[in-house]
Amino acid sequence: MNIKKILENIDPFTQCRKHNLKARECPGFLFILMGLLTLLAMSGTYLLAEEYYNPEVVVGSVSFVAIAIFVLGNFIIRGVEKMAETAILKNEFISIVSHQLKSPLTNFKWPLELLATQKLGALNEKQLSYLKDLQENNNRMIKLVNDLLDVSRIEDGRMKIKPQNIHFEEIARSVVDDFLNLAKANNIEISLNVNGNAPLIKADPERIRSVVQNLVDNAIKYSKAKGKIEIILKREKNKFCFKIKDNGVGIPKKQQKQIFKKFFRSENVLKRQTEGTGLGLFIVKAIIQGSGGKIGFNSEENKGTTFWFSLPIAKS
Ligand code: ADP
Numbered sequence: 001m002n003i004k005k006i007l008e009n010i011d012p013f014t015q016c017r018k019h020n021l022k023a024r025e026c027p028g029f030l031f032i033l034m035g036l037l038t039l040l041a042m043s044g045t046y047l048l049a050e051e052y053y054n055p056e057v058v059v060g061s062v063s064f065v066a067i068a069i070f071v072l073g074n075f076i077i078r079g080v081e082k083m084a085e086t087a088i089l090k091n092e093f094i095s096i097v098s099h100q101l102k103s104p105l106t107n108f109k110w111p112l113e114l115l116a117t118q119k120l121g122a123l124n125e126k127q128l129s130y131l132k133d134l135q136e137n138n139n140r141m142i143k144l145v146n147d148l149l150d151v152s153r154i155e156d157g158r159m160k161i162k163p164q165n166i167h168f169e170e171i172a173r174s175v176v177d178d179f180l181n182l183a184k185a186n187n188i189e190i191s192l193n194v195n196g197n198a199p200l201i202k203a204d205p206e207r208i209r210s211v212v213q214n215l216v217d218n219a220i221k222y223s224k225a226k227g228k229i230e231i232i233l234k235r236e237k238n239k240f241c242f243k244i245k246d247n248g249v250g251i252p253k254k255q256q257k258q259i260f261k262k263f264f265r266s267e268n269v270l271k272r273q274t275e276g277t278g279l280g281l282f283i284v285k286a287i288i289q290g291s292g293g294k295i296g297f298n299s300e301e302n303k304g305t306t307f308w309f310s311l312p313i314a315k316s
Contacts, residue, residue: 012028012029013028016029016079021079021082024075025082030072034069034073038065041061044061045065087155094148094152095148095152098145098148102142105138105141105142108138109142112135116132147277148279151262151283154283161203161207162204163203163291164203164204165201166202166208166314167200168201168203168208168240168242172192172233172242174209175212176192176216176231179213187226188220188223188226188229189229190229190231191229192233193230193231193232195232196234198240199240199314201312202291202292202311202315203291204291207291208287210287211284211309212242214284215244216229216231218307219307221275222305223248224247224248224249227248228246228247229244230244238312238313239294239311239312239313240310240312240313241308242308242309243307243308245305246305246306249268249301250268250302251266251268251297251299252267260282260285262282263279264281265278288309288311292312293309293311295307295308295309295310296308
């Protein structure tokens with residue numbers, strides 16, 4: 001950690017500046033003030049008690065300190081409430097904007113696809129190439145809006161997960177099939193192996209599909225030339241494990257703690273300028289944990305990364 005980071009961690013005003021709070025509303029600062037006041041009051045009371053041997057003086061000073069702590073405590077509560085209110089407003093804002101953007105973007109999808117089929121008239125190569133760019137950008141925007149909606153649902157506890165008994169192996173195979181062309185185009189090999197018989201697991205099929213899509217997409221995106229991706233499914237006691245190993249760019253050790261935080265992207269991938277929003281793993285973790293599973297990874301920069309998750313096996 002560099003000095004700037006350490007100072008930022010010590011500075012009680014860092015969070016308050018972000019939330020635009022004044023000193024009298026800043027919980028971190030008020031908390032320190034309260035601590036100092038308590039220390040001062042303890043020493044003052046000790047000195048007064050020694051000097052005067054007078055219970056009224058001691059009771060008076062203790063009452064004064066109690067009132068001061070009560071007032072400061074009230075300010076702290078108001079500051080915390082204001083911070084929580086800002087977070088709720090921000091979340092509502094993201095949710096409203098994303099909802100408003102979703103319909104026009106989804107409406108663009110079908111006309112663009114219809115044009116691309118050329119049923120409405122033949123297009124020349126340049127027109128087709130512009131159309132492809134439009135489609136790609138539109139799909140990217142739809143994904144971003146859907147991810148933002150998921151993030152806002154996760155943050156205020158509205159994300160719905162509907163577990164049922166599912167054939168996880170089938171889902172994993174169909175996702176891998178969907179990515180085969182992209183992998184081939186990037187000169188990347190993907191393999192999927194199942195150790196033993198794959199049992200049914202209890203999870204939401206759509207949500208789990210999106211988890212696998214995200215992890216496979218990342219493994220491809222962060223692979224180097226001639227990449228190799230291995231997916232292994234195996235049973236471990238009453239859990240079923242999914243493991244995806246790549247030999248790509250890896251995650252720098254000092255940034256590994258932040259990998260599941262929303263909007264986080266490691267500096268080595270930012271340098272490569274691959275596209276991304278840093279929302280995928282935040283959502284993936286929330287889905288796995290919301291399905292009663294566990295998720296983790298290990299990674300070495302320039303060697304590769306293995307992400308894994310486990311989910312409960314369905315009771316027969
Ligand atoms: P995005 O891929 O859109 O940036 P994610 O939340 O999926 O968002 O991933 C967050 C970050 O984690 C990525 O930006 C990248 O720094 C790192 N990461 C995820 N998967 C891998 C991987 N397989 N190899 C290396 N880095 C990865």
